[in-house]
Amino acid sequence: ELKVEQNPLFLSMQEGKNYTIYCNYSTTSDRLYWYRQDPGKSLESLFVLLSNGAVKQEGRLMASLDTKARLSTLHITAAVHDLSATYFCAVDMEETSGSRLTFGEGTQLTVNP
């Protein structure tokens, strides 16, 4: 059974600081997604990482994937209040019949002024 673990689960940080969220998973996969969820809202896709060594950046967020270590990171640079949300990683055990996502528990990020 695939397990996906995120840490930390709760993160409170000050504006302007940097931090990294980690996503570890238990079986081989080279397809990983990061999603953002605001309270009461649906999931918004942030990054799609499709190969070992993939790195993607959007604004203050940067995601990377190391398939050999079974690890993905989401790095936050110079955090701002608008980044407060819950961030999920999801690992795709794709099959011929399509996508199968297993989600981590989520990291609840609060950015304080």
Place this chain on the structure above:
Amino acid sequence: ETGVTQTPRHLVMGMTNKKSLKCEQHLGHNAMYWYKQSAKKPLELMFVYNFKEQTENNSVPSRFSPECPNSSHLFLHLHTLQPEDSALYLCASSPMRGDEYEQYFGPGTRLTVT
């Protein structure tokens, strides 16, 4: 309408009621999914449909009954639910061609069972 839509957005039902959740995708995808998101738990995959055929039932109780009449519509029929079924129910869709498996999520239905 664009993307993935879900109705209703909020639903309160008693344990003896029967109701249905509806999902529609306007993205031309061939796969659709139901997820359950409970407080303090990761999203749980419930059902998967590919080209209208159910390809996965993740040990979901029979009080949840999915229906996929075509590739654009997905329903979740609910009957005799329990209070622990209260959750956010999310629908998603994805393509099934090549490497384009990214799932796109709807806004969800917040279900409360009283």
